[in-house]
Amino acid sequence: MALSKIQAESINLADTFAFTGTVTGLATLSSVQTVSSAVASIDTTVPSGTTIITMVFRDLSLASSDEIVMQVATSGGVLTGNDYIGHSTFVGTGSYNASSFTTYIKLGVSGFSATNNSFSGIMQLRSLNGQYWSYSGQASSIAAYIGVGSNAGRVNLGSNTDITSIRIKGAGGSNIDAGSFKFYFE
Amino acid sequence: MAKYKLLDGKRIKLTAKEEKLLESEAKEFKKQSDAQKKAEDKIKKIKDSAKTKLKELGLSDDELKIVVGE
Numbered sequence: 001m002a003l004s005k006i007q008a009e010s011i012n013l014a015d016t017f018a019f020t021g022t023v024t025g026l027a028t029l030s031s032v033q034t035v036s037s038a039v040a041s042i043d044t045t046v047p048s049g050t051t052i053i054t055m056v057f058r059d060l061s062l063a064s065s066d067e068i069v070m071q072v073a074t075s076g077g078v079l080t081g082n083d084y085i086g087h088s089t090f091v092g093t094g095s096y097n098a099s100s101f102t103t104y105i106k107l108g109v110s111g112f113s114a115t116n117n118s119f120s121g122i123m124q125l126r127s128l129n130g131q132y133w134s135y136s137g138q139a140s141s142i143a144a145y146i147g148v149g150s151n152a153g154r155v156n157l158g159s160n161t162d163i164t165s166i167r168i169k170g171a172g173g174s175n176i177d178a179g180s181f182k183f184y185f186e
Numbered sequence: 187m188a189k190y191k192l193l194d195g196k197r198i199k200l201t202a203k204e205e206k207l208l209e210s211e212a213k214e215f216k217k218q219s220d221a222q223k224k225a226e227d228k229i230k231k232i233k234d235s236a237k238t239k240l241k242e243l244g245l246s247d248d249e250l251k252i253v254v255g256e
Contacts, residue, residue, distance in 0.1 A: 037197060039189075039191050040190060040208055042191070067215075104215075169208075171212070
């Protein structure tokens with residue numbers, strides 16, 4: 001087919017475009033999950049073949065004092081053992097706990113998850129060789145603490161190479177009572 | 187009280203097995219958190235003790251801050 005050159009003013013960007021083919025080379029906005037009633041966890045399916053997962057979260061809040069964490073699942077189930085190596089640091093006013101952790105990925109830092117607080121941020125996981133994934137992210141607290149918590153680490157999927165889903169939950173079993181998540185898969 | 191999860195946008199009641207797993211993970215987290223808190227408290231105690239001893243040797247507060255930290 002002959003190449004058609006379309007200038008910007010020829011496209012109505014307010015219109016709705018229904019793509020029926022495959023658009024490649026772009027990150028896909030998979031889902032927007034919004035917590036409107038308290039839930040114990042938020043699970044999101046990851047498309048097969050994904051090598052980069054980016055999650056943007058806003059206004060996360062807990063029903064009782066706890067830490068909001070992330071875990072990944074493979075075809076063998078959610079990884080809850082010592083499959084993670086991670087460390088958090090805090091940059092800002094006051095000193096909130098820098099800590100290491102091995103059974104989950106922390107989204108904030110210790111102390112961010114008090115019930116009078118909520119926080120927003122970003123977390124990205126990248127496949128290194130399938131088995132190993134590195135992650136890094138940051139979260140800014142809205143109310144109780146002025147500063148940014150940073151997290152970085154690595155996940156070991158063992159004999160698997162695909163992350164099949166992502167789980168967000170209160171590590172101590174508390175419900176998450178508010179917040180929204182956007183997931184981008186590449 | 188029943189617990190729920192959000193699965194790809196749908197709110198679903200947890201099965202008894204899922205609730206049990208959640209509870210056992212929460213217990214493990216509490217155990218780890220308590221152990222970490224204990225370790226942090228121990229480090230703080232050692233730092234405070236070191237500060238006191240160094241101060242007795244004549245170090246100023248500014249010097250202590252640089253040598254031992256906050």
